[in-house]
Amino acid sequence: MNTFLEALVSQPFMQNALLGGLLASVACGVAGTYVVVRRIGYIAGGIAHAVLGGMGLAYFLGRSPFIGAIIAALVAALIIGWVSMRWKKQEDTTISALWAIGMAVGVLLIARTPGYNVDLMSYLFGNILMIPKSQLTLIFWLDVGIVLLVLLFFKQLLAVSFDEEFAALRQVPVNFFSMLLLCLVALTVVILIQVVGLILVIALLALPAAIAGQYVHSLSRMMLFATLLGFFFTTGGLAVSYQYDLPSGATTVLLTGLAYLTSSIGVCLWRRWQVRRATHSCSIPETRAE
């Protein structure tokens, strides 16, 4: 651990990486909570993969891949949102198509870009150690935007996630807020891609919030808890990968996955133990109080 701390103090790139992870955790905790409660992990996965198309195009045109990623993610989110509103049955197919076509376009354009070839692997699996300072500023502002929108429209987003029909009856513009939610998820996906890459993004998006959901029962607490877990996983992943010279993205995701598995098993065992204790302590099986 000493070497990691020493590197953190002495190496600016390590400080950037740490800061990148912390900033990403904020978006991850907030948007990830919506992904979990609305069960839109597959949509987030589709957006993440479609992003490669945008990155590839930006790279091909000599523009910033990060901006390309943001545009592609938002376009993908709007297409998926629009299709699922109009033709709900086609949603699944649309996501699959965007998923694969985005990847194909990205790979082709990157291959066709003349000159020194970009490291495709860092798009796919992330490379937080290479994160430049300018990108950190951008991630910071995206965080601010995401958190601000959620704070302003928390009650509408909650109502739409919980019971769309009732929200519509209270004249909440359900389609608008569903779209807004998808856009927030899209921006978060782009941020997280910088940390773990687009293939692994879905784990970091969903799992911290899913773990949080096992312990707390309100959306706002889930967001806070998931953000803290995100801090822990990104920092832990960075430390372990540095210490043992492992790829940082994969290490972070593995750490997150292990935590999710452990937590799920723990919660499951705890519940069983409680049921057993309840049935042992009284002869009548426990029923819910009316």
Next chain:
Amino acid sequence: MDSNQAIISLQDISFRYEEHVVLQDVSLTVHEKEFLGIVGPNGSGKSTLLKIILGLLVPQKGQVKVFGASPEEARLRIGYVPQFATFDRNFPISVRETVLQGRLGKTRLIGGYRRQDHELAHQSLEEVELADLAHRPLTSLSGGQLQRVLIARALACQPEILILDEPTAHIDPKVEEGVFELLKRFNQKLTVLVVSHDIGFISRYITRVACLNRTLVCHATSEITGKIIEQLYGAPLRAVHHDTILHTH
């Protein structure tokens, strides 16, 4: 009927999903302060009829007026209690947050709820006798408690009509009676419209019953007497014979 003020009026409504006709030439007038029960077997179009009144579905034929306006315009004056199935019971939300949703559309657009909204939500919870569960997560409630929370959410809308879709479908008969007693009390101030597949319980509380099975037949509950009541109480709705019992109007 306490008053002749027609607040919901359906005229010759027909609705079909693609080829399947769900409602055919249904006409219905609901008056102020009425307690109307709509009964019918599963798949008889009860929920569809409610969704038309709420403006969630638009009929292919016929005219719908709620408070003399279109259903969309009248929405905010209606408190709606959906069936359980419309949302995830494990959703991380507290009782209070759920009830507060009734204030949407009447509270401010940006930021949190107002203090007045919190007060109204609290009052609504008191009306259904659940004020002390306000901070409990929704997942921890029993079926009967959850049903009361949904009723409180509808009350928080400060509605003039309360519409309930199968309010007692997932709760045991003892609790069911409590729910109807509650509705009877609200009926002193509000018009209440209840959909149910079971006429047994409901006929003791309502002023008028509409039997729906693609087409609609209305009866005043006073018309249902003696032998008929025995039949209604003794058997589920499917055993009610319209042709022998009922006068149409």
